[in-house]
Amino acid sequence: MKVVSIVGARPQLVKLAPIAAAFAGTEHRHFIVHTGQHYDADLSDVFFAGLGIPDPDVHLGIGSGSHGVQTGAIMAALDPVLDTERPDWVLVYGDTNSTVAGALCAVKQHLPTAHLEAGLRSFNRRMPEEHNRILTDHAADLLLAPTEEAMRHLAAEGLATRSVLAGDVMVDVCLRIRDAVRAGEHPAPALPEGIDAGQPYLLATLHRAENTDDPRRLAALIAALADSPVPVALLAHPRLVARAAEQGLKLQQGAVHPGRPLNYAGMVAAVLGSAGVVTDSGGLQKEAYLLGRPCTTLRSETEWVETLVDDWNALVPDPADLDAAEWHRLVTRPAPTAPQGTPFGDGQAATRVVGLLEKGLGRSPSA
Numbered sequence: 001m002k003v004v005s006i007v008g009a010r011p012q013l014v015k016l017a018p019i020a021a022a023f024a025g026t027e028h029r030h031f032i033v034h035t036g037q038h039y040d041a042d043l044s045d046v047f048f049a050g051l052g053i054p055d056p057d058v059h060l061g062i063g064s065g066s067h068g069v070q071t072g073a074i075m076a077a078l079d080p081v082l083d084t085e086r087p088d089w090v091l092v093y094g095d096t097n098s099t100v101a102g103a104l105c106a107v108k109q110h111l112p113t114a115h116l117e118a119g120l121r122s123f124n125r126r127m128p129e130e131h132n133r134i135l136t137d138h139a140a141d142l143l144l145a146p147t148e149e150a151m152r153h154l155a156a157e158g159l160a161t162r163s164v165l166a167g168d169v170m171v172d173v174c175l176r177i178r179d180a181v182r183a184g185e186h187p188a189p190a191l192p193e194g195i196d197a198g199q200p201y202l203l204a205t206l207h208r209a210e211n212t213d214d215p216r217r218l219a220a221l222i223a224a225l226a227d228s229p230v231p232v233a234l235l236a237h238p239r240l241v242a243r244a245a246e247q248g249l250k251l252q253q254g255a256v257h258p259g260r261p262l263n264y265a266g267m268v269a270a271v272l273g274s275a276g277v278v279t280d281s282g283g284l285q286k287e288a289y290l291l292g293r294p295c296t297t298l299r300s301e302t303e304w305v306e307t308l309v310d311d312w313n314a315l316v317p318d319p320a321d322l323d324a325a326e327w328h329r330l331v332t333r334p335a336p337t338a339p340q341g342t343p344f345g346d347g348q349a350a351t352r353v354v355g356l357l358e359k360g361l362g363r364s365p366s367a
């Protein structure tokens with residue numbers, strides 16, 4: 001069996017790692033296409049090196065652009081690659097512009113197409129990720145859902161017959177790296193200047209368009225972080241750095257200590273070392289949950305509703321709605337003591353995905 005994985009953005013590289021490892025133990029040919037949506041070393045190269053992912057077989061080198069331009073450029077560059085490779089499956093990951101571009105190219109060439117992390121919904125139609133997920137799910141032939149909730153969403157959209165509960169591959173990689181970090185197999189992460197790893201700190205990230213692109217909203221979010229009762233290690237995505245610079249907004253304010261994004265092991269270590277997480281990232285909400293740290297999510301909704309149980313995760317649509325004491329209490333709340341379930345699966349999802357692709361060989365495209 002030949003499988004082409006299409007990736008391009010940081011969270012997809014994290015999901016690719018356990019899939020590539022699962023293929024490595026088989027006779028199958030796993031061919032990796034990197035679209036180049038993320039090109040900074042901090043967002044791409046360090047994940048290949050740090051997670052032991054084989055180099056991409058093809059790099060499309062697309063780079064940044066408006067949604068239409070980026071998606072279209074990926075499709076134009078990908079078409080001849082798929083036409084040459086003619087794989088048994090095309091595997092697309094998550095909800096980025098690389099995902100929807102890959103799925104559209106593949107189904108239009110009648111190549112069986114599987115979507116990993118299918119069925120997530122925020123029900124917020126303004127998010128580019130929501131457009132990407134819905135379009136990809138409706139295009140693909142096999143929908144690999146990470147959770148029961150995702151299966152319900154797919155069924156509600158008439159996609160039940162194409163859906164399978166595969167579990168979440170991010171559990172596979174997160175728990176493996178957690179154990180390696182605990183065993184001292186990774187160097188201590190380079191936290192931003194001003195953060196003392198021996199003292200309580202909050203770990204923060206912000207990169208969603210709805211939070212970074214509106215100057216008033218971004219200023220309010222940074223002001224809330226600045227007013228935190230403990231130092232905040234703000235690992236700044238290039239999008240945040242770019243938007244803040246355009247808006248003349250200083251990220252270094254009050255409690256906030258901005259720094260560079262970390263590689264995956266560094267991120268896991270930084271979460272484990274933190275008192276809690278403040279973020280708008282989907283992946284980090286789940287990692288905080290898996291690593292046992294309370295999370296505050298600066299959004300009005302989350303796709304990962306399982307993390308909300310027992311207040312492991314708290315949604316804050318607008319920190320200005322809280323007074324200072326409420327904000328302080330929220331971001332420094334202790335981890336819940338009730339035992340967690342395993343809503344994201346057992347850490348064996350990648351092997352299951354390979355098995356599901358084997359079983360689905362010969363599946364007629366878009367049946």
Ligand code: UD1
Nearest residue numbers: 009010011037038039040043064096097128129238239242
């Ligand atoms: C993309 C995904 C988002 C995912 C995120 C993870 C879409 C629509 N969004 O958002 O779902 O959570 O990746 O990081 O696909 N930039 C750089 N260097 C890079 C990449 C980006 O400087 O290597 C800057 C550029 O200013 C660029 C901006 O970040 O315009 C946005 O990059 P883009 O790839 O469009 O989306 P992300 O915000 O990274």
